[in-house]
Amino acid sequence: LEALSCGLPIIASNRGGIKEAINSSVGRLITISPSNIKKTLEYFLRNNSRLEMLASNARSYARKHFSDKNAQMILKYYG
Numbered sequence: 001l002e003a004l005s006c007g008l009p010i011i012a013s014n015r016g017g018i019k020e021a022i023n024s025s026v027g028r029l030i031t032i033s034p035s036n037i038k039k040t041l042e043y044f045l046r047n048n049s050r051l052e053m054l055a056s057n058a059r060s061y062a063r064k065h066f067s068d069k070n071a072q073m074i075l076k077y078y079g
Helices: 034-046 048-065 068-078
Strands: 010-013 027-030
Touching: 010 034, 027 034, 034 048
Parallel strands: 010 027
Antiparallel strands: none
């Protein structure tokens, strides 16, 4: 969330809760392994326009999905 809030796209694990919070408009979900991390980084190095597009979506995605309103809803129902 911190990276997205700063306008940075992410590479994250496709396991656990992360895949429910992040989508392909702001990053790439992968099966974590050294080779998959390397392939993904190389992909973004070769496809700078895709990286820029993800970065341009990141901050607005974070604000929409992880705002104070979302936190208040979580506290209301789980707090």
